[in-house]
Amino acid sequence: MKGQSTGVISNLGDLHYTAVEDAIARHAARPGGLMPLLHAIQERLGFVPPAALPRIAEALNISRAEIHGVITFYHDFRTSPPGRHVVKLCRAEACQSMGGEALAQHAQARLGAEFHHTSADGRVTLEPVYCLGDCACSPAMMIDGRLYGRVTPERFDRLVESLQESG
Secondary structure, three states, rough: OOOOOOOOOOOOOOHHHHHHHHHHHHHOOOOHHHHHHHHHHHHHHHOHHHHHHHHHHHOOOOOOOOOOHHHHHHOOOOOOOOOOOOEEOOOOOOHHHHHHHHHHHHHHHHOOOOOOOEEEOOOOEEEEEOOOOOHHHHHOOEOOEEEEEOHHHHHHHHHHHHHHOOO
């Protein structure tokens, strides 16, 4: 039953509660289980709900501060739901040397959203990443897990427009 262990996540909705409890059941007993547990929650929900931290801390016998530190240290974790599409722009040196900074500025202006934020229409979340492994085709970006290289501002616009057309 929801929140039965100590009531620590009674403020989570049923979907979130189920995702958190399923991840705990699969990963809490593993040595070093925090990272796979957090990834499992984010994979299922698209983010790690802050309200789940007390329950995760209880299950792993660690502090909420430790979990918060991990979530805020690793760029891949989110604490709020993303937009319908997630655009990740590479911020590593190879991409920076090939126009990545100008692309980042263009992307933020085009979407009306800074890094770690979502466009006003809720369609696109913009995230920085520090190397997509496509250095030979810099600057690189990823949209919903699909990699794109040699991205110019014009190509960025075409790709974002195709997202809007596809819903």
